[in-house]
Amino acid sequence: MYQSNGFHVAVVGVTGAVGTRMLKMLEGSPLPVGKITPLASKRSVGKTVEFGGKEWAIKEAKPEAFESVQIALFSAGGSVSKELAPEAVKRGAVVIDNTSAFRMDKDTPLVVPEVNEKELFNHNGIIANPNCSTIQMVAALEPIRSAYGLSRVIVSTYQAVSGAGVSAIKELNEQTEKFLKGEEITPEILPVKGDKKHYQLAFNAIPQIDLFQPNDYTFEEMKMINETKKIMGDDSIKVSATCVRLPVAISHAESVYIEIDRDDVSSSDIKQLLSEAPGIVLEDDPANQIYPMPLHAIDKKEVFVGRIRKDPDVPNGFHLWIVSDNLLKGAAWNSVQIAESLQKLGLVKA
Amino acid sequence: MYQSNGFHVAVVGVTGAVGTRMLKMLEGSPLPVGKITPLASKRSVGKTVEFGGKEWAIKEAKPEAFESVQIALFSAGGSVSKELAPEAVKRGAVVIDNTSAFRMDKDTPLVVPEVNEKELFNHNGIIANPNCSTIQMVAALEPIRSAYGLSRVIVSTYQAVSGAGVSAIKELNEQTEKFLKGEEITPEILPVKGDKKHYQLAFNAIPQIDLFQPNDYTFEEMKMINETKKIMGDDSIKVSATCVRLPVAISHAESVYIEIDRDDVSSSDIKQLLSEAPGIVLEDDPANQIYPMPLHAIDKKEVFVGRIRKDPDVPNGFHLWIVSDNLLKGAAWNSVQIAESLQKLGLVKA
Known part of the structure; x- marks a missing residue:
């Protein structure tokens, strides 16, 4: 939900089938979100998305876009995640990645909160959202x-x-x-x-x-x-x-x-x-x-x-x-649920 | 295929999705068919079907319709088969039944020719065509x-x-x-x-x-x-x-x-x-x-x-x-294949 002193959340791939639903799930979540940075490819720059009753301008997904971001939700394909997730982490964000880019990495927790929420304690900046099925x-x-x-x-x-x-x-x-x-x-x-x-x-x-x-x-x-x-x-x-x-x-x-x-x-x-x-x-x-x-x-x-x-x-x-x-439990909702768990466990702070 | 001195074949449920294909499969089969008796419910009487370049009048499916029939293919639902298959057998026909009416009867062979063609030797007038799946x-x-x-x-x-x-x-x-x-x-x-x-x-x-x-x-x-x-x-x-x-x-x-x-x-x-x-x-x-x-x-x-x-x-x-x-191997074609096997094994004669 929108709350002015809440988290700064970036959504990468915000125009896609999953990205649009990530915004919707964030809006319905108790997780306080104070700022949204909607990211997409160059061709969506100029468009806006709505969140918390406000319009937010879509920006191009590139490293500098993650300055001051605390939570970054990625769903723009594996190659975008591979390139930009480490950049977001470098700037202090926790990444929740909905692609297959990091899922099988030994150091990346792969989390479904109902099943293995405690794995979040072992994260190194990136948490992988499993495949929908x-x-x-x-x-x-x-x-x-x-x-x-x-x-x-x-x-x-x-x-x-x-x-x-x-x-x-x-x-x-x-x-x-x-x-x-x-x-x-x-x-x-x-x-x-x-x-x-x-x-x-x-x-x-x-x-x-x-x-x-x-x-x-x-x-x-x-x-x-x-x-x-x-x-x-x-x-x-x-x-x-x-x-x-x-x-x-x-x-x-x-x-x-x-x-x-x-x-x-x-x-x-x-x-x-x-x-x-x-x-x-x-x-x-x-x-x-x-x-x-x-x-x-x-x-x-x-x-x-x-x-x-x-x-x-x-x-x-x-x-x-x-x-x-x-698109929800299989993607957008599970990602937002992971963000809720991170807050609950004190692993991100607004 | 049509051949004037061939078998007298009845098709029960001739207007249905399977019945229409039974005629088509008979037409393409080497099994010689000299006479077709197309049977259906009362409301189809007056219509005709084509077989071997001729028109054959649809008759009502009732016991007397099976006089002189040698092979009867049934696909008009279990209750029709239960009522009429014994009547066809009584009049000398071999019945190949595409419903579930007799499939699990101990005395009825359930036949897929590639698998258990030899079971045809044990038939008592009725041979069951298995479920499509x-x-x-x-x-x-x-x-x-x-x-x-x-x-x-x-x-x-x-x-x-x-x-x-x-x-x-x-x-x-x-x-x-x-x-x-x-x-x-x-x-x-x-x-x-x-x-x-x-x-x-x-x-x-x-x-x-x-x-x-x-x-x-x-x-x-x-x-x-x-x-x-x-x-x-x-x-x-x-x-x-x-x-x-x-x-x-x-x-x-x-x-x-x-x-x-x-x-x-x-x-x-x-x-x-x-x-x-x-x-x-x-x-x-x-x-x-x-x-x-x-x-x-x-x-x-x-x-x-x-x-x-x-x-x-x-x-x-x-x-x-x-x-x-x-509708073919799952129904019409397997039924016609059984008829071909019956002829090959000498279990029906034209």
């Missing part, structure tokens, strides 16, 4: 891990285009209109802007998010695998993933299969646990057709969990269906 | 099971609306148009016509296909679990499933995780195996962004498999991404 999954699985132990995760994702940015949302809408009219479609962005081939996503499902790695997993899949282990602080958890892009604008869904360390737990036990977990909303009433769906999660900060069932053949195996707004 | 999965997994043993299957589906019939395809198109125009949407059919609540599928994903069962699995999920074991003839295979409806018109995709009985198999071994398997097309070249997608599988009879990868943490665990036209 990882955040909602670990937020839902941590209460289970902590109560019953977690030995294995197999996830198949159902991901929205907004994870690929504003231009991808626009492309899906345009493709959909053309498809309904029977007009020709020339895909130019999806599945991955920087890859060689582009495919129609309208009325389709594409099993590629981000670039392929030498092991035939995509980078998105490897993020889910590696980040889950790092956030949970346990390399022995077996994690594997298949990531799929859907013709959905906002909110990722995930079909998650887990094995826990005990055979005597029921799906009711897990439902009970999640109904009391921070940041989680249990939506699990099959008799009344209550289950999470992407469309219902848009603009909500919580992680929605349902379809909890025991594997008929495996006493320690369970299914969960996990849905959350990928 | 089951067919494409077992067709892709059988070569692996037979070479390396199969102990476990965990599947998450990405299913097209055409599995819910012509009216569901229409509803998705109408919802999509309205959504793009910002008009109000009143869902009336999806996810399940006969259930209490209806949800928007356009730009959404709904984790419910068919009705919920007492164990909180949907009927679609239980079909995949039970039918897979029956078709593979092995109750010891652990199978579990999560079935999800997508805003896609035609072709189901599946993220399938399997465990085999050996630790020394590579993903290349599995690719090699599937590249030679009947009815399977391997589309697996990540470096060139080659993988199966629903949009590319439409109107094709094959099952497309790609994204084959070993679980980084589990030496006998593999991922596969399996896509097929749910």
